[in-house]
Amino acid sequence: MSLQVRSQVSLKPYNSFGVDVQARLFAEAHSDADVREALAYAQSHDVPLLVIGGGSNLLLTADIQALVLRMASRGIRVLSDDGSKVLIEAEAGEPWHPFVQHTLLQGLSGLENLSLIPGTVGAAPMQNIGAYGVEIKDVFAGLTALDRQSGELREFNLDECNFAYRDSLFKQEPGRWLILRVRFILDRKAHLHLEYGPVRQRLTEQGIEHPTASDVSQAICSIRNEKLPDPAVLGNAGSFFKNPLVSAQLAATLKGQYPDLVAYAQPDGQVKLAAGWLIERAGWKGFREADAGVHKLQALVLVNYGSATGLQLLDLAQRIQKDISERFQVDLEMEPNRY
Numbered sequence: 001m002s003l004q005v006r007s008q009v010s011l012k013p014y015n016s017f018g019v020d021v022q023a024r025l026f027a028e029a030h031s032d033a034d035v036r037e038a039l040a041y042a043q044s045h046d047v048p049l050l051v052i053g054g055g056s057n058l059l060l061t062a063d064i065q066a067l068v069l070r071m072a073s074r075g076i077r078v079l080s081d082d083g084s085k086v087l088i089e090a091e092a093g094e095p096w097h098p099f100v101q102h103t104l105l106q107g108l109s110g111l112e113n114l115s116l117i118p119g120t121v122g123a124a125p126m127q128n129i130g131a132y133g134v135e136i137k138d139v140f141a142g143l144t145a146l147d148r149q150s151g152e153l154r155e156f157n158l159d160e161c162n163f164a165y166r167d168s169l170f171k172q173e174p175g176r177w178l179i180l181r182v183r184f185i186l187d188r189k190a191h192l193h194l195e196y197g198p199v200r201q202r203l204t205e206q207g208i209e210h211p212t213a214s215d216v217s218q219a220i221c222s223i224r225n226e227k228l229p230d231p232a233v234l235g236n237a238g239s240f241f242k243n244p245l246v247s248a249q250l251a252a253t254l255k256g257q258y259p260d261l262v263a264y265a266q267p268d269g270q271v272k273l274a275a276g277w278l279i280e281r282a283g284w285k286g287f288r289e290a291d292a293g294v295h296k297l298q299a300l301v302l303v304n305y306g307s308a309t310g311l312q313l314l315d316l317a318q319r320i321q322k323d324i325s326e327r328f329q330v331d332l333e334m335e336p337n338r339y
Contacts, residue, residue, distance in 0.1 A: 005026070005067065024066060029072060050069065053070070056119040056231070072093040076090045085186070087184075092123075108187065112192075115220045139185060146180060235306075238335075240317060240336065241279070241334060262274035278324050290308065
């Protein structure tokens with residue numbers, strides 16, 4: 001067996017919150033064969049299998065009584081190139097941001113708005129990651145996943161993934177699908193998305209009138225670096241809450257009470273509210289209790305100042321949820337997966 005299984009491994013280096021819990025068993029998968037060996041090992045030893053990527057969407061609240069399998073497969077390949085559209089595939093363990101930068105260096109556009117998002121390529125479709133007006137579904141061409149129930153490989157196209165806001169089939173059926181590699185269709189001619197958030201303003205401030213995809217990526221990186229703490233310095237999982245979708249009626253009521261409410265009308269008639277605005281308006285921005293807190297620059301980000309436990313962070317998140325619900329009649333949903 002090529003898979004190396006270790007016992008009682010700290011997961012602190014493998015989750016961006018830096019929460020120190022133990023995995024009963026731990027292994028890394030560098031190939032499809034490793035994945036199948038891990039499945040067989042877990043079955044033969046009668047232990048659950050927990051698959052993780054970059055650990056940037058995890059809140060660990062206790063020791064994990066399972067075989068934790070970290071996807072570490074690497075590889076990027078061009079499958080087709082007609083001179084305009086390029087079909088590119090990446091292994092699940094590829095770190096997301098370096099993959100985005102690789103595509104830009106190849107002169108490809110489409111992923112620039114998703115720059116500096118933590119995590120891995122395999123985790124990206126799970127919650128249909130998105131930022132600055134672009135989501136995975138907008139550039140998605142397909143993926144290969146292993147069905148943990150049957151052991152068979154399956155190819156998924158766009159429609160079969162059931163992508164929605166921070167959601168997908170793979171999130172709706174937790175524990176069934178293990179994503180092995182993902183394909184994207186990218187452009188040699190840039191079709192830039194500049195209207196969401198402060199992207200265009202940042203480019204103007206930099207004196208860039210005719211931006212390239214790389215210019216957009218750099219602008220977004222600078223914006224994100226100003227707003228979001230580096231997990232290597234301050235433990236966090238990025239945006240902790242989803243931006244809630246509410247009825248137009250509730251949005252109008254809240255707008256009457258709070259004229260500066262940040263809200264975006266949706267095609268289906270609902271309105272998306274900025275969770276960060278709600279949390280900041282409720283007074284939680286910069287809050288700290290022991291080593292669990294809310295970031296002083298971005299209310300959407302919960303942080304670990306050093307030795308916070310997952311339970312302390314979860315308790316803080318639930319208190320924020322309760323306050324927002326009572327204050328605004330809006331329910332916030334947590335983004336990280338909790339174990």
